[in-house]
Amino acid sequence: MTDIRRLTPDAPWVQLSTTESDWDAADPALLTSMLSQLVLIRTFEEFVLQLAGEGLIHGPAHSSIGQEGGAVGSTLPLTSQDTVNGSHRGHHQFLAKVLGHLAPDGIDPGRPIPAEVRAALLTSLAEICGLDRGFSHGRGGSMHLQWEQAGAIGTNAIVGGGVPLAAGSAWAHRQAGTDAVAVTYFGDGATNIGSTLETFNLAAAWRLPLCFFIENNLYAVSTKVTEVTAEPRLSARGPGFGIRSYKVDGMDPLAVYLTMQDALEHMRSGNGPTLIEADVYRYFHQNGPFPGSSFRYRTKEEEAEWRGRDPIDLVSRHLDRRGILGREAVESFVDGAQELMASVGAELLEPLPDGKPSERRIKPSEWPDPAFVDVGIRGDLSEFNDARYAEPDGIAVEEMKFIDAVAGVMARRMELDERIVLMGEDIHRLNGGTNGATRGLKDAFPDRVLGTPISENAFTGLAGGVALDGRFRPVVEFMYADFMWVAADQLFNQVGKARHMFGGTGSVPLVLRSKVAMGTGYGSQHSMDPAGIFATAPGWRIVAPSTPFDYVGLMNSALLCQDPVVVLEHVDLYNSTGDGPVDDWDYCLPVGKAAVRRTGSDVTIITYLGMTAYALEAVEQVGSVDAEVIDLRWLDRASIDWDTIGDSIRKTNNVLIAEQGARGTSYGGWLADEIQRRYFDWLDQPVQRVTGGLASPSISKVLERAAIAKTEEVVAVLREVMEVPHA
Numbered sequence: 001m002t003d004i005r006r007l008t009p010d011a012p013w014v015q016l017s018t019t020e021s022d023w024d025a026a027d028p029a030l031l032t033s034m035l036s037q038l039v040l041i042r043t044f045e046e047f048v049l050q051l052a053g054e055g056l057i058h059g060p061a062h063s064s065i066g067q068e069g070g071a072v073g074s075t076l077p078l079t080s081q082d083t084v085n086g087s088h089r090g091h092h093q094f095l096a097k098v099l100g101h102l103a104p105d106g107i108d109p110g111r112p113i114p115a116e117v118r119a120a121l122l123t124s125l126a127e128i129c130g131l132d133r134g135f136s137h138g139r140g141g142s143m144h145l146q147w148e149q150a151g152a153i154g155t156n157a158i159v160g161g162g163v164p165l166a167a168g169s170a171w172a173h174r175q176a177g178t179d180a181v182a183v184t185y186f187g188d189g190a191t192n193i194g195s196t197l198e199t200f201n202l203a204a205a206w207r208l209p210l211c212f213f214i215e216n217n218l219y220a221v222s223t224k225v226t227e228v229t230a231e232p233r234l235s236a237r238g239p240g241f242g243i244r245s246y247k248v249d250g251m252d253p254l255a256v257y258l259t260m261q262d263a264l265e266h267m268r269s270g271n272g273p274t275l276i277e278a279d280v281y282r283y284f285h286q287n288g289p290f291p292g293s294s295f296r297y298r299t300k301e302e303e304a305e306w307r308g309r310d311p312i313d314l315v316s317r318h319l320d321r322r323g324i325l326g327r328e329a330v331e332s333f334v335d336g337a338q339e340l341m342a343s344v345g346a347e348l349l350e351p352l353p354d355g356k357p358s359e360r361r362i363k364p365s366e367w368p369d370p371a372f373v374d375v376g377i378r379g380d381l382s383e384f385n386d387a388r389y390a391e392p393d394g395i396a397v398e399e400m401k402f403i404d405a406v407a408g409v410m411a412r413r414m415e416l417d418e419r420i421v422l423m424g425e426d427i428h429r430l431n432g433g434t435n436g437a438t439r440g441l442k443d444a445f446p447d448r449v450l451g452t453p454i455s456e457n458a459f460t461g462l463a464g465g466v467a468l469d470g471r472f473r474p475v476v477e478f479m480y481a482d483f484m485w486v487a488a489d490q491l492f493n494q495v496g497k498a499r500h501m502f503g504g505t506g507s508v509p510l511v512l513r514s515k516v517a518m519g520t521g522y523g524s525q526h527s528m529d530p531a532g533i534f535a536t537a538p539g540w541r542i543v544a545p546s547t548p549f550d551y552v553g554l555m556n557s558a559l560l561c562q563d564p565v566v567v568l569e570h571v572d573l574y575n576s577t578g579d580g581p582v583d584d585w586d587y588c589l590p591v592g593k594a595a596v597r598r599t600g601s602d603v604t605i606i607t608y609l610g611m612t613a614y615a616l617e618a619v620e621q622v623g624s625v626d627a628e629v630i631d632l633r634w635l636d637r638a639s640i641d642w643d644t645i646g647d648s649i650r651k652t653n654n655v656l657i658a659e660q661g662a663r664g665t666s667y668g669g670w671l672a673d674e675i676q677r678r679y680f681d682w683l684d685q686p687v688q689r690v691t692g693g694l695a696s697p698s699i700s701k702v703l704e705r706a707a708i709a710k711t712e713e714v715v716a717v718l719r720e721v722m723e724v725p726h727a
Helices: 020-025 028-053 068-075 091-102 115-128 163-175 188-192 194-205 234-240 253-268 300-307 311-321 327-348 402-416 456-469 481-485 488-501 548-560 611-622 642-652 668-682 701-707 711-722
Strands: 013-016 083-086 152-155 182-187 210-216 244-249 274-279 349-351 360-362 397-401 420-424 449-451 473-478 511-516 541-543 565-570 577-581 595-598 603-607 627-631 655-658 688-690
Touching: 013 234, 013 253, 020 253, 028 068, 028 091, 028 115, 028 253, 028 311, 028 327, 068 091, 068 182, 068 210, 068 253, 068 274, 068 311, 083 091, 083 163, 091 115, 091 152, 115 327, 152 163, 152 456, 163 182, 163 194, 163 210, 163 456, 163 488, 182 188, 188 194, 188 210, 188 234, 194 210, 194 234, 194 456, 210 234, 210 253, 234 244, 234 274, 244 253, 253 274, 253 311, 311 327, 327 349, 397 402, 397 548, 402 420, 402 548, 402 577, 420 456, 456 473, 456 488, 473 481, 481 488, 481 511, 511 548, 541 548, 548 565, 548 577, 595 611, 603 611, 603 642, 603 711, 611 627, 611 655, 611 711, 627 642, 642 668, 655 668, 655 711, 668 688, 688 711
Parallel strands: 013 244, 083 152, 083 182, 182 210, 210 274, 244 274, 420 449, 420 473, 473 511, 511 565, 541 565, 603 627, 603 655, 655 688
Antiparallel strands: 349 360, 397 577, 595 627
């Protein structure tokens, strides 16, 4: 007969509730501080909804009124060294962490509210209103709140988008030898997002000090949790990943506090991540000052039931019962908080000219200067002030395989810079990954070469969090460039936008390496050239080395740069040879400097990466055309070498852009448009282009060759452009 045994997960899953004895044992200062935070956050959010009702909040106002107990109870045990990030509904998470940072010994409701607390509330309100004195000068608004000094590393408008970033913060805490932890707040909807589930696995596998804090408020906008998951007890997800998990009443801030204390002991002891599910309730709709019942997806009876469990009322009753703080004192503090917010609002608002006395507007002086719109998309490159540059004629070179330059320069940089950490799939195995790019590095730097799960969203976001932390410099390898689509949220919404979104002053020193594998027979999902896609993301810089010498100098520059840099590599180049450094691996190549591979006067051929060699070969085959071939090296819009391009165009009056990849994701499309705008008067004809076909390369050797451009395609277009007859 079949033997059936019931299995249970190794990780515990518990529910924690308080009793009256827990409230009796609680430190009075803890309870009064708990009340102060709850009231200040509630009053702040009520004022925000008031402004939203007056049309003074541009964009959404996702209030967390009713959910404060989870945020306050979970942040009170944290220190300023611990970090938190949160969701689009993150005012309470952010403010709770800020208040704990500013008043680590608590806020006494019997005393005047500290001036620094008032200043933080003013700055927070200004940010939500989109004003210059906000933390990010109004760029972040309601959904992107960050104050790094307080350990509030950024709320996030993408559901689940901040979870991998918090894992990076947790990794940095541990790698730096501290006992600090990270807490990532998200809602019931995010528990079904791939990036969240990927990060559950990654954090557990790497035993990161990360708390996954689920605010289960029952509704993702208007969709009830029971409609979209068979197990509405969302903390059940944790044990399946080996994560110690808790379920707690989030309307009871003391229960949350005690739960977090237990979770912190587990994480600070090096035992890995935890998961806390707090049952909470938002009193209002997804956005704005109306209850959910107004939209008929909730009943008034349900709302009344949850309001009867209000966290402020709960704490107030116990304070009164224990004789610590009477109801009159609580009401007095509530009145003081409301007066405080009115005075804060008065600094930002003024009566509407010629309007009714009750009508207000934002003071014009509070708005950011429109000229600030693009400031800080990327850095000013001041980190290169002391950089040493070189060209092949300036140092000793020898013939070298391209792949040896890839591995060699990274070994040199890791030897000299202990901040550099590598992560990617299989990079710690196979004698340097699938192509040998990390050969020897795992043996030399065992704790800084990290083989990841197959979860590009998670480990890319983790690297983004590490970069934003600032103590380490992550280098991520994508085995194939097509996998960037899998991690698109982290690459483009998170890493690429972070500096600008949070005010333009922070650094995001992340390097992403990936290969273009056209011609290898790996087909449509392993062959793309992503340059055209990345060129649409202004936060990224793009590097495309075509020689061993260039790879060394460009990778050194990428690792020095304080912006995220994608370094593209081509499989056609890995086994090629060319000049490389004999013993000097420390030079840089300037950001925004192209290389003229061949001088000429008839036509300017602009190309990059593996196509450079094909373009040079095509010129030799045609023979009668004196072409100038420019290898761009830097491809992002901010780093294009317009001086070199312009000088060449004014000489040749003809341009041919040669790239290998598909027409639909073409890099040359925007470049041709920009050239014609800049140099129209010098062009004898429209900019001509060589690209691959419409379709991605197929597996068939014949169809794959038909889909990509090489020497023959450049020869054909070059003859047509210059009207050169066939031999």
